[in-house]
Amino acid sequence: xxxxxxxxxxxxxxxxxxxxxxxxxxxxxxxxxxxxxxxxxxxxxxxxxxxxxxxxxxxxxxxxxxxxxxxxxxxxxxxxxxxxxxxxxxxxxxxxxxxxxxxxxxxxxxxxxxxxxxxxxxxxxxxxxxxxxxxxxxxxxxxxxxxxxxxxxxxxxxxxxxxxxxxxxxxxxxxxxxxxxxxxxxxxxxxxxxxxxxxxxxxxxxxxxxxxxxxxxxxxxxxxxxxxxxxxxxxxxxxxxxxxxxxxxxxxxxxxxxxxxxxxxxxxxxxxxxxxxxxxxxxxxxxxxxxxxxxxxxxxxxxxx
Amino acid sequence: xxxxxxxxxxxxxxxxxxxxxxxxxxxxxxxxxxxxxxxxxxxxxxxxxxxxxxxxxxxxxxxxxxxxxxxxxxxxxxxxxxxxxxxxxxxxxxxxxxxxxxxxxxxxxxxxxxxxxxxxxxxxxxxxxxxxxxxxxxxxxxxxxxxxxxxxxxxxxxxxxxxxxxxxxxxxxxxxxxxxxxxxxxxxxxxxxxxxxxxxxxxxxxxxxxxxxxxxxxxxxxxxxxxxxxxxxxxxxxxxxxxxxxxxxxxxxxxxxxxxxxxxxxxxxxxxxxxxxxxxxxxxxxxxxxxxxx
Numbered sequence: 001x002x003x004x005x006x007x008x009x010x011x012x013x014x015x016x017x018x019x020x021x022x023x024x025x026x027x028x029x030x031x032x033x034x035x036x037x038x039x040x041x042x043x044x045x046x047x048x049x050x051x052x053x054x055x056x057x058x059x060x061x062x063x064x065x066x067x068x069x070x071x072x073x074x075x076x077x078x079x080x081x082x083x084x085x086x087x088x089x090x091x092x093x094x095x096x097x098x099x100x101x102x103x104x105x106x107x108x109x110x111x112x113x114x115x116x117x118x119x120x121x122x123x124x125x126x127x128x129x130x131x132x133x134x135x136x137x138x139x140x141x142x143x144x145x146x147x148x149x150x151x152x153x154x155x156x157x158x159x160x161x162x163x164x165x166x167x168x169x170x171x172x173x174x175x176x177x178x179x180x181x182x183x184x185x186x187x188x189x190x191x192x193x194x195x196x197x198x199x200x201x202x203x204x205x206x207x208x209x210x211x212x213x214x215x216x217x218x219x220x221x222x223x224x225x226x227x228x229x230x231x232x233x234x235x236x237x238x239x240x241x242x243x244x245x246x247x248x249x250x251x252x253x254x255x256x257x258x259x260x261x262x263x264x265x266x267x268x269x270x271x272x273x274x275x276x277x278x279x280x281x282x283x284x285x286x287x288x289x290x291x292x293x294x295x296x297x298x299x300x301x302x303x304x305x
Numbered sequence: 306x307x308x309x310x311x312x313x314x315x316x317x318x319x320x321x322x323x324x325x326x327x328x329x330x331x332x333x334x335x336x337x338x339x340x341x342x343x344x345x346x347x348x349x350x351x352x353x354x355x356x357x358x359x360x361x362x363x364x365x366x367x368x369x370x371x372x373x374x375x376x377x378x379x380x381x382x383x384x385x386x387x388x389x390x391x392x393x394x395x396x397x398x399x400x401x402x403x404x405x406x407x408x409x410x411x412x413x414x415x416x417x418x419x420x421x422x423x424x425x426x427x428x429x430x431x432x433x434x435x436x437x438x439x440x441x442x443x444x445x446x447x448x449x450x451x452x453x454x455x456x457x458x459x460x461x462x463x464x465x466x467x468x469x470x471x472x473x474x475x476x477x478x479x480x481x482x483x484x485x486x487x488x489x490x491x492x493x494x495x496x497x498x499x500x501x502x503x504x505x506x507x508x509x510x511x512x513x514x515x516x517x518x519x520x521x522x523x524x525x526x527x528x529x530x531x532x533x534x535x536x537x538x539x540x541x542x543x544x545x546x547x548x549x550x551x552x553x554x555x556x557x558x559x560x561x562x563x564x565x566x567x568x569x570x571x572x573x574x575x576x577x578x579x580x581x582x583x584x585x586x587x588x589x590x591x592x593x594x595x596x597x598x599x
Contacts, residue, residue, distance in 0.1 A: 020419065034427070130542040
């Protein structure tokens with residue numbers, strides 16, 4: 001009874017698969033690509049993190065020995081902390097700057113001025129870190145713009161890339177310079193969608209413009225802020241391009257990121273075991289951070305509901 | 306009155322007080338200057354003569370206009386080669402990306418397709434595998450496939466992104482299915498339905514992924530520094546990186562002066578700015594969609 005029911009079902013499935021053959025063919029290249037360039041490297045990396053690398057012969061499984069060595073490596077721990085510190089502080093600063101810029105632009109009534117400020121603040125988002133880094137290395141250099149301005153003001157020049165204390169502020173600032181305008185564009189989009197009648201109603205009820213900003217505009221941005229936080233949380237530990245360009249020996253201890261550590265150990269020094277286990281740790285930590293931010297933002301959400 | 310929308314001008318509204326308004330304008334001016342002054346500085350230095358660009362001080366206008374910096378960096382720092390490499394890799398990579406990811410997106414909107422959910426989940430999952438964390442295995446993989454130091458390697462890595470697929474799927478979802486059905490009744494092939502109905506109706510989506518993918522490939526640094534060591538295959542960001550390091554060392558025979566370095570920066574952002582002016586009107590929608598549904 002069951003067999004006779006299943007048999008036509010199976011042939012039906014086969015017929016439908018056949019009917020959709022050309023559709024499946026359209027997604028086949030993508031699937032092959034992901035299999036080879038996404039899933040295989042992930043699994044290979046996890047396996048390599050449990051192996052002792054050898055130049056010849058089959059690699060040998062050594063359990064968690066690579067991880068033990070990793071956590072005894074002072075450079076790794078410092079890099080992990082640098083990444084977390086710079087990544088999370090940057091995310092908060094950039095969202096704050098983006099929010100301020102979006103609210104500010106939203107109050108601007110002149111359309112050309114609005115377009116000009118928006119375009120100019122958004123542009124650096126399009127530039128690579130090699131460009132943004134190149135610009136600021138020059139602008140902050142000994143003969144550069146900033147020191148020229150300090151000179152003109154009669155202040156002492158600052159050597160931004162050789163004083164360790166300046167390392168992190170420079171990274172945070174250039175990060176905000178590159179990203180704030182992009183965040184502002186996304187946040188502004190959530191303000192444009194607000195029905196003007198909401199503001200009118202608030203006005204009739206006697207709310208000042210500042211009160212309207214605090215009670216209407218700001219809460220309306222909250223969903224976008226949360227999305228930016230959630231998306232940004234997965235990138236907190238993944239700062240690479242910026243430090244590859246802007247890190248200098250004197251400040252490296254303060255700004256060197258964990259991805260830079262992986263690149264230097266794995267690609268330049270061929271310490272595969274150390275590098276792959278570091279990557280696995282970052283993967284796990286990223287997952288935990290994303291989970292924590294998700295939990296926290298849900299909780300906050302219920303406060304406003 | 307409630308069901309009729311009035312023009313914004315007709316609505317009652319209040320504004321910031323003049324004092325607050327002035328504060329707001331000052332704040333925006335501060336943002337604007339912080340962004341634009343370094344850019345103007347870079348432009349001015351790039352058009353300055355070599356010696357003038359090496360002087361300390363605030364340069365916001367060249368003392369005398371010259372293309373020397375551009376000539377130097379284009380020929381001596383081999384920027385022409387890098388520009389060609391970056392163009393070749395970014396253009397062909399973006400073209401392949403558009404084709405493959407829109408086809409995959411089209412597959413994901415077929416309502417009755419067996420295993421459609423599983424395919425969607427698989428692609429969603431690839432978004433969670435950060436490519437930059439599998440760097441070491443990516444290097445090993447490219448070595449196995451003989452892709453180190455090759456154009457093919459630069460193009461194939463990052464050929465498809467789950468993000469673009471899901472973005473295209475979101476656009477395709479708004480295409481009315483009845484259109485596709487009537488074409489199928491007229492015996493149109495799936496490829497024909499895809500190319501002549503779905504793609505033309507999703508141009509804003511195509512524009513967004515074209516723009517985002519091109520920018521991403523043009524600016525890529527991590528992958529090229531991992532798989533390329535042959536200077537003949539250097540991409541623009543790799544050459545810019547070398548130049549940025551050269552800023553520090555003022556000695557050496559091969560010293561490239563600031564005017565040439567800034568010229569390199571200007572050259573490398575020109576294609577991005579041209580593309581931005583074309584894609585601008587599609588862009589905000591694409592970015593917003595990407596941030597909320599990606």
